[in-house]
Structure formats: C-alpha cells, structure tokens
Amino acid sequence: MFKAELSNPNILKTSFDAISSIVDEVQIQTDSEGIRLDALDRSHITFVHLELKSSLFDEFVCDEPEKINIDTDEFVKVLKRSKSNDKVTMSLDEGNFIITFEGEAKRTFKIRLIDIDQEPPSPPELDHPTQFEIPFTLLKDSIADIDIFSDKISLMVDGEYFRAGSEGEFGDANIEYLHGEKIDGEAKSVFSLEKIREMLKADKFSDIATISLGDDMPLDLKLKMVSDDGKLSFLLAPRIEVEE
Amino acid sequence: MFKAELSNPNILKTSFDAISSIVDEVQIQTDSEGIRLDALDRSHITFVHLELKSSLFDEFVCDEPEKINIDTDEFVKVLKRSKSNDKVTMSLDEGNFIITFEGEAKRTFKIRLIDIDQEPPSPPELDHPTQFEIPFTLLKDSIADIDIFSDKISLMVDGEYFRAGSEGEFGDANIEYLHGEKIDGEAKSVFSLEKIREMLKADKFSDIATISLGDDMPLDLKLKMVSDDGKLSFLLAPRIEVEE
Amino acid sequence: MFKAELSNPNILKTSFDAISSIVDEVQIQTDSEGIRLDALDRSHITFVHLELKSSLFDEFVCDEPEKINIDTDEFVKVLKRSKSNDKVTMSLDEGNFIITFEGEAKRTFKIRLIDIDQEPPSPPELDHPTQFEIPFTLLKDSIADIDIFSDKISLMVDGEYFRAGSEGEFGDANIEYLHGEKIDGEAKSVFSLEKIREMLKADKFSDIATISLGDDMPLDLKLKMVSDDGKLSFLLAPRIEVEE
Numbered sequence: 001m002f003k004a005e006l007s008n009p010n011i012l013k014t015s016f017d018a019i020s021s022i023v024d025e026v027q028i029q030t031d032s033e034g035i036r037l038d039a040l041d042r043s044h045i046t047f048v049h050l051e052l053k054s055s056l057f058d059e060f061v062c063d064e065p066e067k068i069n070i071d072t073d074e075f076v077k078v079l080k081r082s083k084s085n086d087k088v089t090m091s092l093d094e095g096n097f098i099i100t101f102e103g104e105a106k107r108t109f110k111i112r113l114i115d116i117d118q119e120p121p122s123p124p125e126l127d128h129p130t131q132f133e134i135p136f137t138l139l140k141d142s143i144a145d146i147d148i149f150s151d152k153i154s155l156m157v158d159g160e161y162f163r164a165g166s167e168g169e170f171g172d173a174n175i176e177y178l179h180g181e182k183i184d185g186e187a188k189s190v191f192s193l194e195k196i197r198e199m200l201k202a203d204k205f206s207d208i209a210t211i212s213l214g215d216d217m218p219l220d221l222k223l224k225m226v227s228d229d230g231k232l233s234f235l236l237a238p239r240i241e242v243e244e
Numbered sequence: 245m246f247k248a249e250l251s252n253p254n255i256l257k258t259s260f261d262a263i264s265s266i267v268d269e270v271q272i273q274t275d276s277e278g279i280r281l282d283a284l285d286r287s288h289i290t291f292v293h294l295e296l297k298s299s300l301f302d303e304f305v306c307d308e309p310e311k312i313n314i315d316t317d318e319f320v321k322v323l324k325r326s327k328s329n330d331k332v333t334m335s336l337d338e339g340n341f342i343i344t345f346e347g348e349a350k351r352t353f354k355i356r357l358i359d360i361d362q363e364p365p366s367p368p369e370l371d372h373p374t375q376f377e378i379p380f381t382l383l384k385d386s387i388a389d390i391d392i393f394s395d396k397i398s399l400m401v402d403g404e405y406f407r408a409g410s411e412g413e414f415g416d417a418n419i420e421y422l423h424g425e426k427i428d429g430e431a432k433s434v435f436s437l438e439k440i441r442e443m444l445k446a447d448k449f450s451d452i453a454t455i456s457l458g459d460d461m462p463l464d465l466k467l468k469m470v471s472d473d474g475k476l477s478f479l480l481a482p483r484i485e486v487e488e
Numbered sequence: 489m490f491k492a493e494l495s496n497p498n499i500l501k502t503s504f505d506a507i508s509s510i511v512d513e514v515q516i517q518t519d520s521e522g523i524r525l526d527a528l529d530r531s532h533i534t535f536v537h538l539e540l541k542s543s544l545f546d547e548f549v550c551d552e553p554e555k556i557n558i559d560t561d562e563f564v565k566v567l568k569r570s571k572s573n574d575k576v577t578m579s580l581d582e583g584n585f586i587i588t589f590e591g592e593a594k595r596t597f598k599i600r601l602i603d604i605d606q607e608p609p610s611p612p613e614l615d616h617p618t619q620f621e622i623p624f625t626l627l628k629d630s631i632a633d634i635d636i637f638s639d640k641i642s643l644m645v646d647g648e649y650f651r652a653g654s655e656g657e658f659g660d661a662n663i664e665y666l667h668g669e670k671i672d673g674e675a676k677s678v679f680s681l682e683k684i685r686e687m688l689k690a691d692k693f694s695d696i697a698t699i700s701l702g703d704d705m706p707l708d709l710k711l712k713m714v715s716d717d718g719k720l721s722f723l724l725a726p727r728i729e730v731e732e
Contacts, residue, residue: 349665
C-alpha cells in the first residue's frame with residue numbers, strides 16, 4: 001500500500017513542470033524513505049533527479065517499494081488543476097495512479113499506469129572543481145538576457161564573478177554576478193539555452209540554486225528545500241564547441 | 245421610445261459574453277416591465293433566457309414594446325469596451341441600437357439592427373426531480389478538471405453529494421461536493437463539456453448557480469441576482485450515451 | 489567619448505517601443521546638449537522626433553557629436569530586459585552600441601552598429617490652427633473603441649469638444665471629450681487607425697498628450713516630460729478621403 005499526503009501541491013507542480021519538459025515518461029520509485037525519481041532525456045543531454053523524503057509529507061505510508069510508471073504530461077495536466085491551499089493525496093490502485101485534491105470539493109484524478117521496460121538510469125558521478133550559490137531568479141533572468149542574441153550560453157566562474165555570456169550575429173550579452181564565495185581557479189562550459197530553460201521551470205522549488213561547473217563538464221544544478229526534506233537536481237551535458 | 249440606463253455595465257457584459265457564444269443573432273424584447281431575451285442555438289441543444297427587470301435600471305422608459313434584433317458578437321465587442329465605473333445607456337433610433345458609456349468621456353456606439361424572421365422560442369416546461377445550489381466557481385473549476393481527460397461530463401446528485409465525472413483514455417476525473425440540501429433519490433445525466441463551458445462565461449452574474457437535474461433530462465442552470473432584479477437561465481440537452 | 493547614465497530605463501523603453509514600430513533603423517545623434525533622433529517611416533506617413541536633454545541623465549558625457557546607427561528592434565529587445573530599478577548606462581566602442589543594466593547583477597549588451605547612408609530628415613514646419621491637451625489614456629481608449637467598427641478614425645475639435653469617430657459597415661463609434669480649452673473655430677482630419685496605434689505605444693512617456701489639428705492636416709502629437717528634460721513628438725499624415 002502506498003499513500004502520501006501533502007498540505008500543498010506546489011512542490012510537485014514546480015518539479016514536474018520542469019521534469020515533463022525533459023522526459024515524456026517517468027518511473028517514480030517509492031519506499032519507506034520517500035519518493036525518488038531518476039530520468040534521462042531521449043538525447044542523453046539532461047539527467048534529472050528528484051527526491052522527496054517521507055518527512056516532507058503530512059502522512060506517508062509505503063509498506064513495500066512501488067514503481068509508478070506514468071506519462072509526465074498527464075501528471076502535469078492534473079497538477080495544474082490544483083490550488084495552492086488544496087491538500088494533495090497520492091495513492092495507487094490496480095493500474096492507476098490516484099491524485100486527490102481536497103478543498104471546497106474533493107477532486108479525484110486517476111492516471112493510467114504505463115509500461116516502462118528499462119530501469120531508471122543512475123546519476124553519473126562527477127567531481128566538479130567549483131561550486132557556488134546564486135539566486136534562482138538571477139539565473140532565470142540571465143537565460144532570458146542571453147536569449148536575445150544567441151541560442152547557446154557560456155557559464156563561467158572565477159574567484160570573484162559568475163558570468164553568463166554569448167555572442168550573436170547582431171550583438172553580445174554578458175551578465176556578471178559577484179558570488180561572494182571562495183573559489184580557486186576558474187571554470188567555463190558552453191550549454192544549449194533551450195535545455196537550461198527546461199530545467200529552470202522548477203523555479204518554485206527553491207530561491208537558491210547551487211551550481212557546480214568545470215571546464216567542458218556538465219552543468220550540475222541543485223535545488224534544495226530549506227527544510228532539507230527534498231531536492232531536485234539536474235545535470236546538463238556541455239555543447240562541444242568547434243572552431244569555425 | 246426606449247431608454248434604459250444602468251450604473252454599471254458588468255451584468256450586460258457577463259450575460260452577453262455567454263449568450264454570444266451560444267447564438268449569433270438575438271431578439272431583445274423590451275416593454276414597460278424590463279428587458280427579456282429567449283434564444284435557442286442552431287443545433288437546438290442550448291436554450292438561454294435573460295430577464296432584466298425595469299427596477300434594475302437607474303432609469304427605464306419604454307412606451308411601447310420594442311424588438312431589438314442584433315448580432316450578438318457586435319454587441320459583445322461594444323460591451324467589452326466599457327469600464328466598470330461607466331454609466332451605460334441603451335436606446336434605439338431608426339435602424340440602430342445605441343449604447344452610450346459615460347465616464348471621463350462620452351462614448352457612443354451604434355449597432356445596425358438586423359432582420360430576424362422567426363419569433364423567439366418559448367422555454368420548454370420541465371419538471372426536474374432535484375434542485376440544489378452550488379458555488380459558481382466550483383462549477384467552473386469542475387469543468388476545467390474534467391477537461392483534462394474527456395470532452396463530456398456526467399453530472400450526478402444524490403442525498404449528500406453533487407458529483408461531476410468523466411472517464412477518458414488516459415485517466416479519470418471526479419469531483420465530489422457536499423451540497424447540504426434535502427434531496428430524495430438521485431439523478432444523473434451526461435453533457436457536452438463544450439456546451440457547458442459556453443454557459444459558464446456568465447460568471448459575473450451571480451456567485452451561486454441553481455442546478456436542476458433529472459435522469460437523462462436537460463440541465464437547468466439558473467443564475468439569479470441577489471436583488472432579484474434579474475435572472476439568466478440555461479437549459480442544456482443531455483447527450484445520448486450509447487453502449488460501446 | 490560618449491557615456492550617458494540614467495537611473496531608470498522606462499523613458500527609453502516606452503519611446504523606443506513606439507519608435508521601433510514606425511522605423512526599422514534609426515540614427516541617434518548625440519552631442520553635449522543631449523540625445524536627439526529624427527526619423528520618417530518608409531511610406532513617409534509618420535515622422536517621429538525624440539529629444540532627451542543632458543539634464544535628464546545622472547551622468548552625461550559627450551566630447552564630440554556622435555551618430556549611433558542601430559536597428560531599432562535589437563535595441564527594443566535589449567531594453568525589454570531592463571527592470572524598473574536598474575541603472576542604465578549607454579556608451580559606444582568601435583562598432584558597438586553598449587547598454588549596461590546594473591541591479592543585483594551587471595548585465596552588458598552590445599548591439600552592432602549598422603550603416604545608414606542618408607541624413608536624418610528634418611521635421612516639416614506646420615502651423616496648426618488648434619492645439620489642446622487630452623489625457624493619454626483617453627486617446628488610447630478612443631483608438632480601441634473605434635477599432636471595433638473601422639480601420640480609420642476622424643479626429644475633430646471645436647470650441648467645446650474633442651471628438652473621435654468612425655462609421656463602419658456594422659456600426660458607428662463616437663467619442664466626445666470636453667477639453668476645457670480656448671479654441672476658436674474647428675478642425676477635422678481622418679487618419680489610419682493602425683498608424684496612430686503605433687505612436688501610442690509610448691504611453692509611459694507622459695500622462696498628457698498635446699494634440700494639434702487642422703483641416704486635412706497632419707496630426708501633431710506631442711508628449712512632454714513633466715521635468716521638461718525630454719520630449720517625444722509625432723507627425724502623422726492624414727488619409728485622403730475620396731467620395732465613394
């Protein structure tokens with residue numbers, strides 16, 4: 001038996017808004033410790049990991065591990081119907097993932113479970129030379145700034161600044177942010193703007209993003225709840241830049 | 245001579261927003277008692293009735309009964325240009341329906357009268373076994389919930405609950421609302437979601453909807469102003485559900 | 489050397505929002521007195537003039553006159569990325585117009601300078617018989633009112649009223665505003681609604697518009713900052729109305 005009750009649907013909404021733009025189908029794994037999800041997009045560019053601990057939930061029951069295979073778009077459509085003050089309950093019956101919102105009325109949605117053959121991927125282990133925090137909104141703004149002139153973005157960090165930049169045919173854009181952290185050396189990689197934009201839909205998960213960067217290494221973007229009850233993280237492969 | 249003055253355009257705006265999505269042309273009948281409109285959509289699925297009593301108006305003059313035949317879309321375009329604190333006046337000249345908004349400036353719109361041959365339809369008399377009230381927003385939300393998985397909706401009522409539900413290929417949606425009224429027995433009918441959505445554009449007419457239901461009978465949805473000076477009601481034919 | 493610093497990007501944003509819908513490319517002229525721009529749309533229907541005095545800026549340095557030739561759309565894209573509380577700096581390097589926004593982060597945009605062969609046009613000298621002020625929002629509303637039934641608009645003024653009107657196939661619209669100014673005689677011209685709509689994008693430049701009208705003369709629309717540090721004005725050729 002699986003049953004999980006949350007006092008507020010926003011964490012699920014914001015996480016799956018990002019996840020659904022990365023992967024079409026997903027396997028949610030649940031056991032006594034909480035909920036976990038690992039997925040890799042079809043082109044093997046973005047890896048996403050979500051973890052919601054049982055302590056996050058108002059009620060959490062999971063007798064034995066379950067695998068909940070669903071279409072992410074269908075789940076997002078349901079989550080979009082929630083209101084901020086709805087109590088949310090997730091459970092399972094034969095063949096359906098059941099989501100209930102309770103407010104003025106009780107609204108129950110059943111999403112058909114699907115077949116997923118593969119096991120969920122394991123996150124690659126990476127050892128990034130730099131790590132720093134920046135406000136989530138600043139990251140989101142930078143993407144929109146860069147978007148004016150280019151569809152790729154270079155992310156750089158050194159002892160003082162985090163920099164996002166790009167050069168386009170009609171102009172350049174550069175963002176410079178004093179990160180205030182202790183970082184030795186510097187690191188730089190170039191990424192697809194569109195792929196970063198997908199990850200940044202999770203903007204209500206946390207106000208602060210932790211970024212790990214290396215030279216031509218994947219971007220590691222971590223979002224952590226203040227309460228430490230949940231985290232959402234993304235790994236994004238760098239673009240290979242050829243001399244033109 | 246016909247002249248009707250309202251201190252606020254919102255009742256007209258919300259009524260005709262719904263009416264214009266049901267019928268293209270309409271005959272507004274006016275006499276000393278007020279304004280009345282009866283219309284049936286082309287496919288004979290939705291019947292709409294609007295009544296605004298002379299007491300609702302700040303000034304109401306109607307020497308002899310008039311028939312105002314207009315294109316509903318043109319009227320809605322004009323009403324959309326009103327502001328909430330505009331004083332509205334409606335009148336007639338030879339060939340035109342005249343609408344005036346008075347605020348900072350005086351804005352006058354004339355809509356050409358059109359020819360309508362038929363007499364307006366009379367509402368069918370129906371005796372529904374159940375009747376109950378529900379918040380208008382809840383009804384509107386339910387429609388949007390159901391919309392995720394299906395294009396039809398079943399409405400049910402029993403002694404305790406009002407239920408809206410549907411089954412789709414990818415999932416189910418069900419809404420359950422404790423109505424708190426005295427109802428014997430139960431009733432259920434299935435309707436087109438799109439047709440209900442048209443009626444629900446009139447959401448600023450009243451906060452409360454009165455619903456009458458029967459087994460495979462038309463849905464009767466009534467909106468009543470608190471002051472009893474006006475009402476807007478809809479009858480919607482049920483869908484015939486065949487066994488598949 | 490040219491450098492101009494503003495504590496707020498809104499004046500630039502609203503001006504160039506209008507300018508970019510009139511002309512694709514523009515030459516900004518800058519000297520010790522400030523910034524100036526004159527442009528004429530391709531079809532020679534709208535003339536636009538912008539003037540921002542050096543006193544408007546927090547810092548303004550211009551050793552020798554410069555001509556800044558840019559694509560207006562690119563500039564607008566950059567300005568749209570500004571936030572209301574960003575400090576804006578404009579400067580030049582070899583081949584680029586540089587715009588910097590400083591807030592939480594420092595964001596720098598470089599727009600490539602382009603070649604413009606022609607000299608900017610000089611504004612025609614016109615002597616309109618009437619001049620009056622009206623609230624900018626009222627002008628904007630009138631355009632939207634007229635838009636329901638027609639794509640041209642007649643603007644009229646007499647001793648008491650400013651009137652905007654049009655006749656269409658399905659209806660008429662007329663706006664009447666008591667201007668409260670001393671005007672002898674009357675004047676009337678007809679204009680393209682679309683062309684006026686372009687000018688009215690500059691709605692954050694000033695709350696008040698000064699209009700000059702004559703019989704079949706261009707519309708002269710002036711927007712002036714309260715501080716007298718800047719003005720934005722438009723001349724719009726009248727439509728030639730033929731008897732049908």
